Amino acid sequence: MDAIEQVLAKARAELVIHEAGRVASVGPGVARVRGLPGVQSEELVSLHGRLLGLAYNLDPDEVGVVLLGASNELAAGSFAHRTGRILDVPVGGELVGRVVDALGNPLDELGPLRTRQRRPVERPSPPILHRAPVTRPLQTGLKVIDSLLPIGRGQRELILGDRQTGKTAIALDTILNQHGRDVVCVYCSIGQRSSAVAEFLAYLRRHDALSYSIVVVASGNEPPGVQYIAPYAATTIAEYFMEQGRDVLIVYDDLTRHARAYRELSLLMRRPPGREAYPGDIFYVHSRLLERATQLRPERGGGSLTALPIAETQSQNISAYIPTNLISITDGQIVLSPQQFRKGILPAVDVGRSISRVGGKAQLPCYRAVAGELRLSYAQFEELEVFARFGTRLDEASIATLERGRRVREVFNQLQYQPMPVAEQVAVLLAASEGQLNAVPVKQVSKAEQMIRSRVTSELPAICQRMESGEPLSDEDRAELLRVIEEVLTAFEEAAS
Ligand SMILES: Nc1ncnc2c1ncn2[C@@H]1O[C@H](COP(=O)(O)OP(=O)(O)O)[C@@H](O)[C@H]1O
Ligand SMILES: [Mg+2]
Incomplete structure (x- = not known):
């Protein structure tokens, strides 16, 4: 026996039943199909050979199919087959x-x-x-x-x-x-x-x-x-x-x-x-x-x-x-x-x-040193700012809140594509919430911010490391940060005057 006969001898004829339906109508992005009685909800249906659709509405004599591709070639009368698969990626x-x-x-x-x-x-x-x-x-x-x-x-x-x-x-x-x-x-x-x-x-x-x-x-x-x-x-x-x-x-x-x-x-x-x-x-x-x-x-x-x-x-x-x-x-x-x-x-x-x-x-725990205070004072500031617009005379405490708030907002300002590391964020937020930036004109805040960032990273790498790794900001670390910020700002003011 040659090879072909061997294969033929082994092969047995089996009856395979395919449900073949026809497209009844095509709309934008959907089609209605007749003749797929066994189709299941969300089953993939193959339309016109190549296009796939999702069986979506199962009505007694019709299936509403969601098309997953362009329907240009599809028309009423096109063939539709069940695939027995659900949609996967x-x-x-x-x-x-x-x-x-x-x-x-x-x-x-x-x-x-x-x-x-x-x-x-x-x-x-x-x-x-x-x-x-x-x-x-x-x-x-x-x-x-x-x-x-x-x-x-x-x-x-x-x-x-x-x-x-x-x-x-x-x-x-x-x-x-x-x-x-x-x-x-x-x-x-x-x-x-x-x-x-x-x-x-x-x-x-x-x-x-x-x-x-x-x-x-x-x-x-x-x-x-x-x-x-x-x-x-x-x-x-x-x-x-x-x-x-x-x-x-x-x-x-x-x-x-x-x-x-x-x-x-x-x-x-x-x-x-x-x-x-x-x-x-x-x-x-x-x-x-x-x-x-x-x-x-x-x-x-x-x-x-x-x-x-x-x-x-x-x-x-x-x-x-x-x-x-x-x-x-x-x-x-x-x-x-x-x-x-x-x-x-x-x-x-x-x-x-x-x-x-x-x-x-x-x-991260280091944010707790600044976050609570910031949230509160920022909310107060926003309220006060609306009020101040009416030209009301304000007491000194309110003026201080306003001044600090303006600087906090300036610090929150951040251009696109410039995400900032944790330690640098905490350092500048600390400077703003502690009111250290109050002496800096609002327009100069971003410049001062840059200087604080670079000095803190170069001078206090250990503290930065600790903040990034999830340790809380200890009192000594905080004092150290504030000291460096103070130094930066003093130099900044001297340069400006
Ligand atoms: N922090 C930012 N600094 C500078 N430009 C920004 C900032 N955020 C958004 N933009 C600019 O504003 C425009 C609208 O932003 P986009 O994110 O596309 O808005 P949306 O998705 O809300 O429609 C974009 O041109 C974007 O570059
Ligand atoms: Mg968008």
Whole structure:
């Protein structure tokens, strides 16, 4: 017998049943399919040979399918097949440094991904018993956030603000600040202009931050189904590292657009609209996403997933439907103010309306020397400033509060792409909160700040080291810091006069 006959003898004819349906109609981003009676919810359906879709609405005689790609070639009558698979993405260390789409296909020119594993896009969030409290800080490198609104690893902190108020900038600076800190960063862009994404990528590259980051892009011209799955896919990619015991930061930019994509899908599927025309399950859509962020217990590897979802408000209306939902799901919010942005107070964080609910316990102990005092006096200052605008005559104590507050605000001011190390932050914040900067004209504060930073790092390396490593600021260290600051400022004033 020759080889062919041997193979034929072994082969047995088997009946394989494929369900083959037909597309009944195609809409923007969705299709209706007839003839797939056994299809399961969220099963992948192959349309017209190449295009994939998600079985979404299971009606008795028709399936509503969310398209995961361009529908140009699809028409009524095209074939549709069940695949028996659910949507998954490649995961693994190979993804670091890469730019991928929502299905995990590379968008950069670094060739195919050689990952060995795939994981479902929708995964259950870690059970309570696997979770540990948030106790370790995630430094953003931004003074106003690290001191007053500290973020802990495993926390979910919403960044909320109108368009063009610096939301993306805060996320970008936080990613840049993870340079050399063994944190994997995942940036998920949803529904943005491609040019904005390209710009973001250029900044990441320029600051050498892509080497420890993964970018997942579903831009605004993708079908709504792709935008809808993008954050879940990005989270699956991020969870892989968390489950290896690593610390991961994920940014969703932004969930307002994500909600809009989901609304579009639901309306196309003729699901009943609710408030602001969003479907009734929009809360669940975001809560099941953000619930996946956590700090795992040591027995579970001790990894963490910190989430920074971004939401865009319109005319500062934080009580609109999506922002309120997100506020109630997250552990706090950083609210950005367009008024402050216009005045050039950057980052434009509205300290009075922002909060970080779990981060306080995770804040590095050295910040405690300054944070409590700063928060209180800054709040007083903001109140007083409004009052002072009416030209009221103020007593001396109020004038002092005003003068100090102006300098604290000047110190909080921080340009983009300049995240600051812990010890330097504490040194300048100490100078401001102790009123040592009061003699410096407000316009010169940033110059004085530079000098304090360089002197403190060069003269007190041991103290800086202790602060970074999580030791509290002892009284001697504090006195030593204040002494050096005093020296710097005396020299500064002499040079100025
Ligand atoms: N701290 C900052 N210093 C200087 N420029 C900033 C700062 N934060 C934001 N910007 C600038 O403001 C503009 C809007 O910021 P962006 O983060 O894109 O806003 P949003 O994401 O809220 O629309 C950008 O050009 C950005 O470079
Ligand atoms: Mg933005």
